[in-house]
């Protein structure tokens with residue numbers, strides 16, 4: 001660390017928060033957790049920090065409110081996912097079997113329709129209608 005701005009032979013203990021000068025323990029002026037080189041700087045710093053602390057407090061407030069909003073969104077999303085998962089878990093068998101049976105029947109009907117339409121062109125319209133009914 002540099003030496004004191006006012007006492008060149010003394011080791012600096014702190015830096016002025018306003019002008020950045022290094023000052024020794026003897027010269028340092030403290031204001032809260034901040035250090036200053038002179039009463040003038042302390043006054044300037046107090047006015048400046050007072051303002052910036054207000055700004056910081058304001059920022060913190062808005063940050064925490066957005067954080068709360070984010071948390072609420074997160075929990076709502078989580079609840080929705082949990083509800084969906086529970087629904088799926090409770091109806092897993094039903095959902096799966098429904099999916100499987102519909103997939104199987106669609107496959108069956110599709111291949112049947114293809115075969116039939118290849119074999120007999122007049123029949124295809126009828127089969128098409130049957131397929132449409134199945135899809136519904």
Ligand SMILES: [Zn+2]
Pocket residue numbers: 016017018019020021036037038041
């Ligand atoms: Zn200063």
Ligand SMILES: [Zn+2]
Pocket residue numbers: 004005006007010023024025026027028
């Ligand atoms: Zn000094």
